[in-house]
Amino acid sequence: MMAERAASRSLGGYGGAVAACLAVVAVANLFTVYYVTQERTIYFWDWSHYWLRYRDLTASLAQHPTATLGSLLSSVRRDDYNLLPVLPLVPVGWLFGTGRLPYILAITNIYLLPAILVMGLLLQWLFRPGIPRRSFAPFVLTVASLPLLHMLWVAALRGFPDVVGVVPIGGILLLHFARPLSEQRAGRLVATGLLLCLLVLLRRWYAYWVVAFFPALAVAHGLDIYRRYGSDWRPYLTAGRNAVIIGLTFASALLGLATPFALRAIQTDYSDIYSAYRFNHSLMDDVSHLARWFGWVEIVAGSVGLAWLAVRKETRVLGSFLLVQLCTIFALFTRTQDFSLQHIYLLIPGLAVGIAAVVIGLWGRMMNGVWRVASVGLMLTVLLLGSVTAFTPGAVAIADRLRVLLPSDRFYPLVRHDIDMLENLLASVETLELAQPGDIYVLASSNILNSNILYNACKFGPRPRSFCDRILSASDVDKRDGFPRQFLQATYLVTASPAQYHLRPDDQRVIGVLLREVVGGHGIGASFQRLPGEFTLDNRVTVRVYLKESPFKRSDLDALEKEFNGYYPGRGHLFSVP
Known part of the structure; x- marks a missing residue:
């Protein structure tokens, strides 16, 4: 003492x-x-x-x-x-x-x-x-260490x-x-x-x-x-x-x-x-x-x-x-x-x-x-x-x-090397919007590309644009968000290759299943046409834009609903497709 x-x-x-x-x-x-x-x-x-x-x-x-x-x-x-x-x-x-x-x-x-x-x-x-x-020794030592x-x-x-x-x-x-x-x-x-x-x-x-x-x-x-x-x-x-x-x-x-x-x-x-x-x-x-x-x-x-x-x-x-x-x-x-x-x-x-x-x-x-x-x-x-x-x-x-003693994960300042390419993507979408206005849906959910990245880059980036509110909020997580009904009203789709997830693909089928059909051109994907041009983001993620050219067929929507209900039985309220 x-x-x-x-x-x-x-x-x-x-x-x-x-x-x-x-x-x-x-x-x-x-x-x-x-x-x-x-x-x-x-x-x-x-x-x-x-x-x-x-x-x-x-x-x-x-x-x-x-x-x-x-x-x-x-x-x-x-x-x-x-x-x-x-x-x-x-x-x-x-x-x-x-x-x-x-x-x-x-x-x-x-x-x-x-x-x-x-x-x-x-x-x-x-x-x-x-x-x-x-x-005040305990106070000083605490304030010095924390x-x-x-x-x-x-x-x-x-x-x-x-x-x-x-x-x-x-x-x-x-x-x-x-x-x-x-x-x-x-x-x-x-x-x-x-x-x-x-x-x-x-x-x-x-x-x-x-x-x-x-x-x-x-x-x-x-x-x-x-x-x-x-x-x-x-x-x-x-x-x-x-x-x-x-x-x-x-x-x-x-x-x-x-x-x-x-x-x-x-x-x-x-x-x-x-x-x-x-x-x-x-x-x-x-x-x-x-x-x-x-x-x-x-x-x-x-x-x-x-x-x-x-x-x-x-x-x-x-x-x-x-x-x-x-x-x-x-x-x-x-x-x-x-x-x-x-x-x-x-x-x-x-x-x-x-x-x-x-x-x-x-x-x-x-x-x-x-x-x-x-x-x-x-x-x-x-x-x-x-x-x-x-x-x-x-x-x-x-x-x-000192990796045995110190943290192995890193939290460096966030730096993207593709902001100019994101700007090019937004400029291309803006040109499309001027010619044919319509809502935009992003079929990607990663740290490289997701709907919120595109919206914030549009709204708060180097050059704010007027069409940003047409970028729809996406469904990213199956059990939390359910089927993205807003996807059905989109005129333009922004996709990424390889498919972009931030969780397990099996928990983000609202991304993977829709992307599969759009890229494959079958089911609901038959209603979309891929537009010329592509954009390469960080980690070699390639972004492409699709235009909706025809209405969805009821049979394709029913097939989609049946597939999701098969993955998540008893959750019809989340995965009903209107």
Whole structure:
């Protein structure tokens, strides 16, 4: 304990905390500017969704504030991708514009940096019994280490605002674990339930964090009550009642504020709808998938740190809670689908606390000053190397040498080399549109070509065009989207060779089956004529355009419906062909 106090004192007080915050803010903004300015691409799907909503909301709030607020409330009540995460970013749009760089900087400064600071406060509170009163060593060490976690950054740099959820998560942990559950008053319990509701309102999939909150709470507080009171049943009863108050507050708030979404969520089998996004087949596949993203050092360090917190007397309640919750989230989520970049924020709070605990533990327990600095410096260096190899193309040599320890997946700035060719494709389609106006459907669904890429390149590319709204939104995933009825109204088809998928072809038959008939010229494909010319995109993807010359035959449409119903029996409502 004396060694911990001396080490903490040597790190400084308020001045060190302020200096750490200023340094992190400066470096974070410089890194964000560097990363975004390296990109040359067309953003699409989730990478563009909230950015475009940020653009729209910034403009509409300034022009029609009352109507826009009404739309925002309706969105919060109904939509899976609602507008609430964008709202706090709007002032940045008013001051600095709605380009990609201001948007990512807004996420960094309004969500990501506060998330780091809240986690710093959590660790400062967690280790406060073992440090001098005016020491901010745990805070400083946390603020120094968490920005080096590359997975904290990846989704934010890709345009996801989902890191916003880490802020209320930190608030929930600070609020709830400040007192034993059996001793908490009604105000604290209600506030915890409301923060849990806010978490789900911000991004719907944080419901997994909320669901895992309650079994982890039962284990952590149950063990704590047993250690303090033994078999006396009254504290257990009080704690159980208080947990019910938290749960009822959360449920009633969510039902009251987002009734349509809540009812839909209860009735929806998400594991079926999103089964196409489940590639891993075993627990080891899921763990290996995360190891490719995080690197084994971060996973092991986070797990060891949480285990240490769980056995340490002063921190065992929160440590055991986070350990149980992390395992519960992992088990529940992987039953539905694989983790995507944004879903990593379900795991980040627990792993971040564990990693920060390792750094704080090394600093506080090393008696020798040289060994203390060396051990913490080594840990921070490994974290930094993980970020450097993940984000910097020039660090491939380092990554290869340390591939066992560091993340193997890369998250370099997005660069396309075919933007000029996309412009040529759009110019050709524009010429066709001028001669014979009609809707356009894209039979491709990959990172190289899909309907959203073509639409965004048309609408927001180097030369915005007037026909962009004729590019139809496509059906990409069978069980989620069903048969693309909008395909039937298209005059022009944009196809790709080889066929472009972003999931398994068997889960994207709405692409493959239609493409087979169009390219083969049989069935519904007999109604289309391939036009002269082709365009070569990145990865040697060849794009061709088809013109619809005759109506579809009813027999061909019936054959198509029969084929899809054969693939997906009992889902006639999804695959009926009008």
